[in-house]
Amino acid sequence: MIFSGKVFKFGDNIDTDAIIPARYLNDSSEENLRKHCMEDADESFSTKVSKGDFIVAGNNFGCGSSREHAPIAIKASGVPVVIAKSFARIFYRNSFNIGLFILEADTGGMDNGDILEINTDTGEIKNKTKNTVVKAKPIPKFMSELVNAGGLIAYAKKKIKEGKK
Amino acid sequence: MGRPLTITEKIIQNHTDLSTVLPGDIVNARVDIALGNDITAPIAIKEFEAIGIGEVFDRKKIALVPDHFVPNKDILSARQAKVLREFAKKHDIENYFECGEAGVEHALLPEKGIVLPGDLVVGADSHTCTYGALGAFATGVGSTDLAYAFAFGELWLKVPETIKVIFNGKPKKWVSGKDLVLYLIGKIGVEGANYMALEFTGSTFKHLGMSDRFTISNMAIEAGAKSGIFEPDEITEDYVKGRAKRDYIFYKSDEGAEYAKILNFDTESINPQVAFPHLPENSVDINEASAKNIKIDQSVIGSCTNGRIEDLRIAAEILKGKKIAKYSRLIVIPATPDIYRMAEKEGLIDIFMDAGAVVSTPTCGPCLGGYMGILADGEKSISSTNRNFKGRMGDVTSEVYLANPAVCAASAILGKIAGPDEVA
Numbered sequence: 076m077i078f079s080g081k082v083f084k085f086g087d088n089i090d091t092d093a094i095i096p097a098r099y100l101n102d103s104s105e106e107n108l109r110k111h112c113m114e115d116a117d118e119s120f121s122t123k124v125s126k127g128d129f130i131v132a133g134n135n136f137g138c139g140s141s142r143e144h145a146p147i148a149i150k151a152s153g154v155p156v157v158i159a160k161s162f163a164r165i166f167y168r169n170s171f172n173i174g175l176f177i178l179e180a181d182t183g184g185m186d187n188g189d190i191l192e193i194n195t196d197t198g199e200i201k202n203k204t205k206n207t208v209v210k211a212k213p214i215p216k217f218m219s220e221l222v223n224a225g226g227l228i229a230y231a232k233k234k235i236k237e238g239k240k
Numbered sequence: 241m242g243r244p245l246t247i248t249e250k251i252i253q254n255h256t257d258l259s260t261v262l263p264g265d266i267v268n269a270r271v272d273i274a275l276g277n278d279i280t281a282p283i284a285i286k287e288f289e290a291i292g293i294g295e296v297f298d299r300k301k302i303a304l305v306p307d308h309f310v311p312n313k314d315i316l317s318a319r320q321a322k323v324l325r326e327f328a329k330k331h332d333i334e335n336y337f338e339c340g341e342a343g344v345e346h347a348l349l350p351e352k353g354i355v356l357p358g359d360l361v362v363g364a365d366s367h368t369c370t371y372g373a374l375g376a377f378a379t380g381v382g383s384t385d386l387a388y389a390f391a392f393g394e395l396w397l398k399v400p401e402t403i404k405v406i407f408n409g410k411p412k413k414w415v416s417g418k419d420l421v422l423y424l425i426g427k428i429g430v431e432g433a434n435y436m437a438l439e440f441t442g443s444t445f446k447h448l449g450m451s452d453r454f455t456i457s458n459m460a461i462e463a464g465a466k467s468g469i470f471e472p473d474e475i476t477e478d479y480v481k482g483r484a485k486r487d488y489i490f491y492k493s494d495e496g497a498e499y500a501k502i503l504n505f506d507t508e509s510i511n512p513q514v515a516f517p518h519l520p521e522n523s524v525d526i527n528e529a530s531a532k533n534i535k536i537d538q539s540v541i542g543s544c545t546n547g548r549i550e551d552l553r554i555a556a557e558i559l560k561g562k563k564i565a566k567y568s569r570l571i572v573i574p575a576t577p578d579i580y581r582m583a584e585k586e587g588l589i590d591i592f593m594d595a596g597a598v599v600s601t602p603t604c605g606p607c608l609g610g611y612m613g614i615l616a617d618g619e620k621s622i623s624s625t626n627r628n629f630k631g632r633m634g635d636v637t638s639e640v641y642l643a644n645p646a647v648c649a650a651s652a653i654l655g656k657i658a659g660p661d662e663v664a
Contacts, residue, residue: 088430088519090629097608097632100279101309101316115631135431138464139629140608141366143283143382163464164435165366169382217266217396227384231291231391 076176076196078155080127082189084182085116087133091166094137094145108148126153129193131185133159137166146170156193158182158200158211171218174226178211185209244494246402247471248437251377251491255360263401263500271301272376273335273355274389275363277345277604278306280382282323284364287387296331297393303335303354303363304328305345308604313611343576343602346370346458346544351576353483357472357490362386362395367544367626369460373453374480375472375490377437380461400437400466401500403428407444409508414660416554417452418546418624418644420444421459422513423505426523434464436500439493441471444507450479451550458545459626462520512659514622515642518630526647526659534641538621539564539652540633541645542573542600543607546624549579551645556588558649558660559595565655570597571613577602597652609633615640622651 093116095108113120113130130149136159137145146169149157156176160183170177176195185191189204198211214222224230242260245253253261255269276284281304288296296302304324309317321339328336335354342348346367349355355371361378362368364386371378381395389395407420425432438460445453453470460468470476472490480488514529516522541547541555552574564570572592574580580602583589592599606613607625615621615634620641623633628640643651646660653663 090627092609092627092629092632097279097308097610100608100610101314101320103279103283103320115636135434135464138430139366139627141280141364141368141380141382143280143364143384147283161431161434163431164466165380165382168385172382172384215266227388228287228290231293231388234392235291235293 078127078193078195080129080191082129082131082185082187082191083120083124084185084187085130085132088135088138089116089132090139091137091142091145092139095142095148100142100144103144105147105151108144109151112148112152121152124152124154128154129191130154130157131182133182134161136162138163141165143169143173146173146175150175156195171221172227174222176222180209180211244496246439246497247375247469247491247493248377248402248439248467249399251358251360252397252399261399263399265399267397267399268394269360269397270394271362271389272359273301273303273361274386275303275305275345275349275361275365275368276386277308277365278310278317278321278324279308280364280386282320283383284386284390285323285327287384288390291387291391293391296390299332300334301393302333302390303349304333305337305342305348306339307342307345307602308608309610310339310342310603311601341577344544344547344604347547347575347579350374350454351483351578353480353485356480356484356486356488357476358488362389366461367458369465369467370454370458370544372457372460372467372469373450375470375476377467377469379467400435402437402439403433404439404441404499404502406442406502406504407507408442409444409506410447411444411507412511414512414646415510416644417448417455419510419513420507421456422515422520422523422642423510425459425463425520426513428463430462430519430521431464433460436465438463438465438468440468445470449550450475451548454548455545459520462626512644512647514647514657515628517628517639517641520626520628520642529657530659530662534620534657535655536568536622536651536657537619538569538571538613538615539648540571540606540613540621540623540625541648542575543604543625544575545626546645547573547575547579549582551624552579552583552588555645555649556591558646558663559653560591562595562653562663564596564652568652568655570595570652571600571606572597573600573603573605575602606633622648622657624648
């Protein structure tokens with residue numbers, strides 16, 4: 076799939092408490108999570124972000140808690156893809172499970188407001204503002220099967236239909 | 241003889257139909273226990289319903305522990321706990337714990353013998369890795385993962401590479417599992433073991449008990465690790481026997497098993513550690529931390545990291561006959577009702593209350609900034625918990641310093657970050 080949008084840039088070690096603070100975890104509705112997405116990293120994120128924009132970060136994005144509320148909050152904000160130098164593992168698997176694209180790439184040359192065009196099939200990330208191209212790490216085969224199926228639940232339904240269980 | 245395996249590879253392999261596994265393989269592994277709490281399980285239950293399979297895979301292999309916001313702090317959190325209760329009722333879930341019998345999940349499940357050596361455990365809570373202390377493969381997953389495990393009793397896992405971490409030598413007085421793991425995270429960083437298993441070994445662990453192992457495995461995630469495991473031994477056996485109601489298996493790593501890295505540490509040179517805001521990797525020696533003269537507003541002793549009876553005994557030893565500093569708070573949270581009861585019988589609760597502490601019923605509460613000890617703007621807390629991220633315990637300008645229960649107790653008395661020797 077091809078996505079086009081602008082960059083919201085964050086640093087290293089953006090933890091799940093910054094993505095969605097625990098004080099809001101008494102309500103797992105998408106609307107509540109969207110409203111407070113990234114609040115402790117950038118208080119006004121939820122008012123600035125538009126559908127199709129990207130979150131771009133440094134190392135270890137999504138470290139900390141296993142809360143799936145974090146990728147759900149990001150997806151509910153209209154962000155289709157998160158690009159970071161690296162991801163913490165639970166956030167990584169949660170994102171694939173709920174059908175949020177995650178790309179590992181060198182994000183050093185991407186800045187706030189840059190316009191990117193991302194091809195999630197080839198992993199090619201075009202920076203239209205800077206006129207540069209970065210290639211993301213390939214997604215493991217099983218993971219792309221998951222995302223292509225529409226996430227783990229859709230994959231599970233398919234499994235039941237095929238009568239494997 | 242096939243390829244020599246680490247304990248982690250062996251447990252994973254034995255939960256598949258495969259004849260061997262290699263790091264990097266993605267496998268479907270059978271799950272012995274699938275765990276959720278009052279924050280993560282509501283989403284899992286919703287996703288489970290979406291699968292449409294109707295029945296859970298095994299009502300005895302699911303654990304539901306409301307512990308984060310329980311007893312409920314508000315209407316919304318009460319609704320979430322209600323979702324767990326209704327699901328537990330409907331599916332007759334054996335290991336559902338109502339508040340009064342519930343405690344902090346990662347203290348409760350080992351205590352009740354629900355998780356055992358050789359198990360493969362997935363939990364929708366990042367600190368599920370705690371059970372590695374028993375010689376189980378245990379890892380944190382998301383709510384959708386948990387829904388899948390509820391339905392099928394299996395889950396996809398990538399077989400991790402392992403870093404072997406060796407601590408040799410006898411720990412100094414006041415040095416506990418907490419200090420070793422903070423020291424390790426300080427050395428390898430919060431991403432130092434991302435996607436990998438940590439395997440802990442060395443002569444140090446003959447001097448420390450199960451509670452220290454739980455603390456160390458618990459914080460494996462703070463180095464990014466998938467799991468943190470100990471080979472079970474006689475200390476494990478002493479803990480498990482009398483609790484287990486089913487068979488369990490002691491796995492060991494094979495001679496010649498492959499490790500991504502082997503790290504050696506001299507425990508005798510390690511002092512109590514304090515991790516400064518806002519990452520667990522910012523650990524420094526207590527002497528250095530104390531010299532900075534950091535005033536604290538609050539001290540918390542509890543959580544899945546350090547809320548066990550051994551932790552409370554250490555804190556009580558320091559607090560006995562002392563008062564906490566004026567205008568500061570000390571919050572003590574026994575992690576389970578059994579621990580609470582033991583603490584009461586041993587006179588520890590009196591010691592805490594005489595010192596000026598508030599003793600809470602078991603809850604994760606303040607650790608994640610949920611309730612029961614939230615910080616105002618600019619306030620500082622020392623805490624025996626596991627995370628000191630920005631805003632973790634309250635206002636985004638507040639600060640959390642991580643330490644062992646002895647340091648937390650001493651700091652409460654002096655109203656500043658201090659080592660136990662400073663209040664002796």
